[in-house]
Amino acid sequence: MMAGRLRRFGGMLLPLSVLALVAFIAPDRAADAVGTIGTSLREMILVIPPVFVLLGLLDVWVPRDTLIRYLGPGSGATGTLIAFLLGSVAAGPLYAAFPIAAVLMRKGSSFFNVMVFIGAWSTTKVPMFLFEYAALGGAFALTRLAVNIPAILLIALVLTRGVGPNPGPRTSGDVTPPGAPSG
């Protein structure tokens, strides 16, 4: 347990020690980096809590059967639409989507729909689109959207057909231990 914990936090040591090194060689750069890190941490702390609370509620309240009905292999185009909308109304950076994807997979969502969800989360989020429209103009934002929607479906299709779901034991266990007392 102790060793596992060390290994888990060990990943943080590399970038942190690089940061310390940069602070020595180029303090200005390090200051820049710390500023950006601060902004990102603020985003994480502000945006992420409700996402994880909703994830917990989803995990506890939505029965596996229900999730399979709406997002499972037999859910068809409706399921894909639901996955698309779920991803698009999401808030938060892409890395917050992975634990949710893990819960969806564990509860029986089809792999294709999980990939659509990830794709939508990454590019077609509604608030992001509004930002994009305002900052870069309608032609730019709409063109990107028009390319992205088929791209998301195509990527999900290729990943499902060509690469396969890869439902290894790591799939769900690593990111959200179902009930393991890790705290």
Place this chain on the structure above:
Amino acid sequence: MFTALFYALAAIGLVASFIADREKTAGALYKAWSAFSGILPEFVMIITASGLILAYLSPDVIAVLIGERSGAVGVLLASLAGSVTLIPGFVAFPLAALLLEKGAGILQIGAFVSALMMVGVVTFSLERKTFGTRVAVTRNVLAWVFSLLVALVLRLVLGGAGAGVALLGGIG
């Protein structure tokens, strides 16, 4: 605004859940916490790494790399820069607008923004843990290819707004 909506949703959900079943609600909160604390090290790693990368890939550097006349090479560089950086959403588009102001080309910005959103080099280890190596690699490679395609389509749609933005001209 969307964040507020999410807080409201989570709050309503929690209250409803608490009224319906206290134990389940406690379970949900426990799961929320364990999921969060489980990937917190990865989050911190991702955020620190991207902060460092951005300290060196400043807007000025990016704008020079992907200037209007940088052509296909600029598009390629833009998509690579977008792949290795991770920027909070509310910063990304103001940054893109700033880059345009500093002289970046619109096609290059299209590739940059697309790669920024879909391709995640710093988030790769977390993605691999969730989906496995093959899926994570394939998804990122495909997303990267699409970031280049976006630039091509933008060129077709926005047209030859000027000789400088000629992506294909850059190739030929």
